[in-house]
Amino acid sequence: METGFRRLSVAVLLCVSAAAALAQDSDDPLGELISPDLERREIREAQIDSENIEITAYLGGVMNVEDFGSNPLYGGALAYHISEDLFMEAAYGKTELGESSFERLSGAAPLLTDEQRQLSYYDLSLAWNLFPGEYFLFDKWALNSSLYLIGGVGNTSFADEEHFTYNIGAGVRVLTTDWLAFRLDVRDRIFEHEIFGEAQNTNNLSTQLGVSIYF
Amino acid sequence: MNRLAAKFRRSRQLFCGAMAALLIAASAQAAEPQARPAHVPAGTEQVTVGSPYIDMHTGPGRGYPVFHVAEHGETLWLLKRRTDWVKVTLRRGQTGWVRIIDLNEIYGADGEQVQVRLPDFRDIESRHFHLGFAYGDFDGADSMGVSLGYRFTRNLSAELRATQAVGAFSDSQTYQLAVLHQPFPHWRLSPYFMLGTGLNITAPNATIVATEDRRDTAMLTGVGVKTYLSRRFALRAEVANHYLLTSRENNQEIVEWKLGFDVYL
Numbered sequence: 001m002e003t004g005f006r007r008l009s010v011a012v013l014l015c016v017s018a019a020a021a022l023a024q025d026s027d028d029p030l031g032e033l034i035s036p037d038l039e040r041r042e043i044r045e046a047q048i049d050s051e052n053i054e055i056t057a058y059l060g061g062v063m064n065v066e067d068f069g070s071n072p073l074y075g076g077a078l079a080y081h082i083s084e085d086l087f088m089e090a091a092y093g094k095t096e097l098g099e100s101s102f103e104r105l106s107g108a109a110p111l112l113t114d115e116q117r118q119l120s121y122y123d124l125s126l127a128w129n130l131f132p133g134e135y136f137l138f139d140k141w142a143l144n145s146s147l148y149l150i151g152g153v154g155n156t157s158f159a160d161e162e163h164f165t166y167n168i169g170a171g172v173r174v175l176t177t178d179w180l181a182f183r184l185d186v187r188d189r190i191f192e193h194e195i196f197g198e199a200q201n202t203n204n205l206s207t208q209l210g211v212s213i214y215f
Numbered sequence: 216m217n218r219l220a221a222k223f224r225r226s227r228q229l230f231c232g233a234m235a236a237l238l239i240a241a242s243a244q245a246a247e248p249q250a251r252p253a254h255v256p257a258g259t260e261q262v263t264v265g266s267p268y269i270d271m272h273t274g275p276g277r278g279y280p281v282f283h284v285a286e287h288g289e290t291l292w293l294l295k296r297r298t299d300w301v302k303v304t305l306r307r308g309q310t311g312w313v314r315i316i317d318l319n320e321i322y323g324a325d326g327e328q329v330q331v332r333l334p335d336f337r338d339i340e341s342r343h344f345h346l347g348f349a350y351g352d353f354d355g356a357d358s359m360g361v362s363l364g365y366r367f368t369r370n371l372s373a374e375l376r377a378t379q380a381v382g383a384f385s386d387s388q389t390y391q392l393a394v395l396h397q398p399f400p401h402w403r404l405s406p407y408f409m410l411g412t413g414l415n416i417t418a419p420n421a422t423i424v425a426t427e428d429r430r431d432t433a434m435l436t437g438v439g440v441k442t443y444l445s446r447r448f449a450l451r452a453e454v455a456n457h458y459l460l461t462s463r464e465n466n467q468e469i470v471e472w473k474l475g476f477d478v479y480l
Contacts, residue, residue: 052298080480
């Protein structure tokens, strides 16, 4: 009798608990076995300014245009620093063409008008900070610096014509502070023109000293 | 004698009590957020180093030497960032540059973890701007281009594009607004489709024929592929078809090939 009652009560208990488990199953599979008392880790983003843009003004420069002599160069550049190794740069420059040796020697009428002798260029380049390091000035100063290789494409405009231009070069940047740097840059701009009658590929070298500010 | 001993004991207790009070006061002071030293500008982010140590370099690059080490538990102020480096200063004035990846365990005033985000092309859920330069062939003419894009969902980006092409017979400038769809943004080599519209300005070379510049509305379709070489630098190649709606008898089609790179801003 007693065992029968015990069996019944166990069966009832099982049924009830199974029903309860089923009922719980429908809304929360884990029931109260695992309570979600884990605290979520708090992560916040740092409030911090970025200084990846560098604006450069040429303090002085000289550009040689093949057959047309060397003349002062004016201009500037805007760079975006992608990583410590790479930066991209858009540059603009202006110079004027001198007299070509043909014009000087032949004594003929000038090939170009004064307006046509105004040369301007712009280009888009990618540069690689190949040798970062320090320059030492006497005992007192160690200046951060880098030597970079740069190359890109652009457009040179003179003599009422546009000339597609490739540029390659190298430069040195010396930082006096975190935000002020001096740059000495040598560039070869390669383009083709037809001023002397037939298409001629020219290498036009320029050197410029610039001061740049990071912001 | 006994009274004297009791007095001495009492005074010793008093002294110990005072010392304990002092110690408690001192430790309470240490737990409070530390006062900002004079060389740190107001509003600068203040964090505590949680990792064993952080190397400080003289400049933002691997070529600049380590001159100091910030220790575990030391307070840092984050001044500014350049590329993947942050300029930090310590309480006693040492100021240098640390790698962002070394700042993976820094904590704020309330013990919360502070993170300096590293932009990453692989993070396809993030909305971001990207800037690109390109070189290409525009119907036989050499072309250079610049583009500014914004990715607003994991698949879709919008782009402003400008191209200058210099050819033997004519020079062109194109300005476009395009929408790019990347069906598989998580692929390492991810293709995209492009639809756009814009303006093409064509200037025939004066030495050949004396004609006016033409301005035509253009419809742009294209396909391309993008692949990232590093977290912030992706290469892309593209072929696009410009359909010029001219005022002449026939519309004109121009095929343009481009190779360039995109940078995560």
